[in-house]
Amino acid sequence: MWNRKKLAVVIAAALSTGTVAVMACGPFFPLQVLDNRAATLAATPSNSFAYEAAHLVKAGDTLKAIESPSNTWDDAPAVNPDQPDQASLPPAQWQALQAMRQAPSDEQAYALGRQLPPALRLYTTGAVDLLAAHVCGASGEDCGRTPEALQALAIDRFQAVLALPAEQAAPRAVWAAYALARLHAARSAPGAADASAERALALAAFAQVRSLALAGAPDPWGMAVGSYGEQARLYLSTAEQRCDYTDFMNSTTCASAIAPADLKQALALYAEQAARGSDSAVQSLRMIAEWLLRDGSPAAAMVDDPLSQQLLVAYSLALMGDIVNDDPNSATDYLANADNTGQLGYADAAQGYKGVSANPMLQRLVAAISQNGVQQVAGADRLAALAYRLSDYRLAQALVDKQPGVLASWVRAKLALRRGDSEAAVQAYAEAAQGFPTLDSSIEPGEAGRLKAEQAVLSLSRGDYLQALDQFYKSGYAEDLYYVAERVLTLEELKAYVDEHVPASPIPPKPADFSSFSAEQFSTWRGQQQGLTFTQADQLRSLLARRMVRQGQIDQALGYFPDDGDPRNTEIGYDYETNTSTLVAMTPRGWAKAYVDARHDGESDWFATDRAEAWFTAANLARQHGMEIMGYQQGPDFAEFGGAYTYGTGRQSWQGIRDDSTPVPRDTPQQRAAADLPGPLVTADERDRYAASEAKPAQTFHYRYVAVALAEKAADNLPARSQAFAAMLCRAASFVQNDQPRANAVYQRYVREGAAVPFAEDFGRHCVEPDFIAAGHFTYVQAWRATRHWVHQHLYVPVGVLLILGAGIVAWRVRRARAAS
Structure with missing residues (x-):
């Protein structure tokens, strides 16, 4: 539509993202639909605007857009327009072609190209003339010829290319027709002499660009698809001037003075361009749709046109919000309000939340379209989705009842859920998801997953x-x-x-x-x-x-x-x-x-x-x-x-307090299940299963507590006074050193049962390896040590025993000697 570098600065909104109901908070956390189930099921189905804009019409040919990225703030690097021919031209011809580009005049350029094929020689000479006309016109210098004369020379050269036999003209035929079209378009500005005739010539030349490309003439720069946008600009004019993007952004009188018939023609051309993959056309459609809805009255004059209807509805679904806290500017606050149901509480998801009112601009749009009769509505499924969003459920139902397709079935499921008919909702979701993931074009591929996820929520x-x-x-x-x-x-x-x-x-x-x-x-x-x-x-x-x-x-x-x-x-x-x-x-x-x-x-x-x-x-x-x-x-x-974040996904409760400011109890598995799974769309059985499957213990990094229990089990098999017992409990305490109550419980066991060890002063922080060999001998060593200690303390006992034993032996021998004599 307009200069892409300017658009890169102007357009900051991303158009490739559809509306979603909920998203987990935190860095890099993916989407979840279970955060708020009621909001998920109440949310309005919609596609991204980029998808809708590219599907307003169906391309009837194989032409594809070739565009450089527009999401840059820097000037694009210089591009050699002849680059596609470098590989096919002999070095001498390539050098001659580049020399022509630097020539100061028509005659010199043409002379330098004597060894080139006719189409390249003629076209490049015309390009030199056209550049000279631009430079001389901008600087006011005397170039030997007036800018108008230079343009006339360029036109003659481009027409000469097209006059060649088709085979000879082919390498530059599309280029020449496109250059002619733009020249005639520039000379058709309102107020210019012969503006009407020049406009007719421009329209014919733009159509010729596409015909030549479809016939097989090379189009390495995508001029055929670009010609749709250039042609559309011819219709964005008034009797006094040609409008540009700033007129639509600022809602000037120029934009509002464009005849509805001309505006419809421009939109149709941009739709054809977008259908062939042009992001520039998508941006142009977005800007015009935003202006139409912002001012209201131009939109009312456009709704009798089926394509304009579809455009406005698509824009409304994807990028228009409701009014929050009576602030009209909130209607364009996409992140907060693209789908208000995404922010609702469980009890009132379908009705909205305090401070939100339906956008009157969208209400007027739906009313204006409806006045033409529902039977004549284009894109009835999209309009049904918009009517559902605006709580016009009767109109939404009337539209989807007669409309086949995935999106219509999806809206039908939403309507069934709203009236409490879950069986009908299940059936409608099944119809919408039939053949998943291969679906019709009423929803974009990314939304197919969303549809299946909503089925899962239900x-x-x-x-x-x-x-x-x-x-x-x-x-x-x-x-x-x-x-x-x-x-x-x-x-x-x-x-x-x-x-x-x-x-x-x-x-x-x-x-x-x-x-x-x-x-x-x-x-x-x-x-x-x-x-x-x-x-x-x-x-x-x-x-x-x-x-x-x-x-x-x-x-x-x-x-x-x-x-x-x-x-x-x-x-x-x-x-x-x-x-x-x-x-x-x-x-x-x-x-x-x-x-x-x-x-x-x-x-x-x-x-x-x-x-x-x-x-x-x-x-x-x-x-x-x-x-x-x-x-x-x-x-x-x-x-x-990997434990780097301990939040962000799953069902852990984000509600720390109740509405009455009292804390949510979380002392038992059942209480934690109730806190983590609020809302009417959770069964009691699901809460029971959730409670039964929680970690034991229900602590962050629960496996550390498993490790503590295993270390204590190891300690159970060791002598309590051994070094290994103390080392084992020290290691157990180190496993949970950030949980002081649990670590202290392990330490208290050591104090009660263990022996003093050198590392006790820094228990749980710096532990030694357990000596299992010493622990294995510990019982025997302890028994020997106990015996030695007892003997040392009671020495008279063994001495007395020995004396008695000695006396007994002496008495026995004396008795034996007497018996022998």
Whole structure:
């Protein structure tokens, strides 16, 4: 529509994002639809404006837009217009072509191009003339010819290109027609001599650009699609002047004076351009739609045109908000108000919240369209969505009752939910999702996942937990999937689903020298691979494996962990001692195997110290690798973030107090379930399942407490006065050193039962390794020491015993001697 560099500065809003109801707070946290279920199900379905603008019409040919990115504040780098020909031209011809571009006059340029093909020679000479006309006109210098004369020369050269036989003209035919069209367009400005004739010539030339491109003439710069936008500008004029983007932004008299018929023509051309992938056309449509709705009266004059109707409705759904706290400017506050139901409380999601009123501008739009008769409405499903958003449920129902398609069924489901007919809503959602993920064009691909996720919310509210899991799995809403898998389904239900529907992804091949890779080599290799990440299926299998470990099914869990040899288990770490990057091999299956072996030995070894050592090994594995082998995917461990964040996903309560300012009780699993799962769309059974599946203990990084329990179990198998007993409890306290009450309980046990040791002064901070060998001998050593001590304290007893024994021996021998005599 206008200069793309100017547009880059003017346009700050992103148009590729559709409306969503809710989003978890925090850095990089993905979307969740279960944060507010009522708001999710009440939210208005809609596509992004970029998608809608590109689907106002269907392209009838294969032309595609070629545009440089517009989201830059810097000037675009200089581009050589002849670059596409460099590879096909001999070096001498390429050099001649570049020399022509630098020539100061028509005659010199034409002479320099004598060895070039005719089309290139003629077109480039005309381009030199056109540049000279621009420079001379801007500077006022005497160039030997007037700007008008130079333009006339350029026109002659471009027409000469088009007069060549088609095969000879082809390399520059599109270029020449496009240049002619723009020249005639510039000379058709309101008030110019022969403006009407020049405009007719421009319109014909723009149409010729597209015809030539469709006939096969090269169009490396996308001029054919660009011609739609240039042609549209011819209609954005009044009798006095041609309007530009500032007139629409500022609602000037120029914009309001454009005849509705001309404006409709311009919109139709921009729609054709957008249908062929032009972002510039999307921006132009957005700007005009915003102006039409802002001023109101121009929009009323446009609603009899089907395409204009569709444009205004699409813009309203995607980028127009309601009025918050009586502030008209809030209507364009997209982030807060693109879909007000996303901010509602559970009780009044469908009715709105205090301080919000329907946008009168949108109400007038719907009323104006309706006056033409519902039967003549274009894009009835979109208008139905807008009517639903504006609480005009009767009109919405009338529109979707006669409209097939995904979006219409989606709105029908919303209407059924509003009147409390969940069975009809289930059926409508099923109709909308039929054939997922291949859907009709009434919703964009990204919204297809949203549709499936809403289905899952409804299934969950009805207690269809397995169906909800399946729908979330297919929707791509991973965080909600993990919640249902981890906290709602039983372990047996989850395992059965995974076994049937969730196979592990293939292990990517590794280079032969992978084991010797440096961190830099690994980083380079990983960057060259496609999809070198674990899939959602892999993540769900790992979630199941960790849950099985938590519930004691450790042997069966091993097969659900990723293979230790999978290169996706390799991460780049950092060695702070050497200040170098290193490769870290994550081996969750190996750690889990070592953990189960250690627990087995702790249960079955013959000797107490061997059992203690096994429990100690298990405790260390639980503490060091508990996140990977038994951590909750979401709260309280947040294994999905590696514990870097302890919030942001899942169902942990964001409500710290009630409406009456009293704290929400969280002392029992049931109270925590009630706090984390408020709202009318949660069953009592879901809360019970949530309570039953919570971490034990319900503490952040719960596996650390598991490690403490295992270390204390090891201590149970050690002599209380041994060094190993004290060292074991010291290590247990270190596992939870940030939880002073729990660490202090371990310390108090040591004080009650253990012996004084040198590291007792810094207990739980600096611990020594337990001496299991000494602990194994400790009972015998202690018995010997006790005996020695007792003898030392009671020396008269053994002396008396010896004297009595000696006397007895003497008496026996005397008696024996007498008997012998």
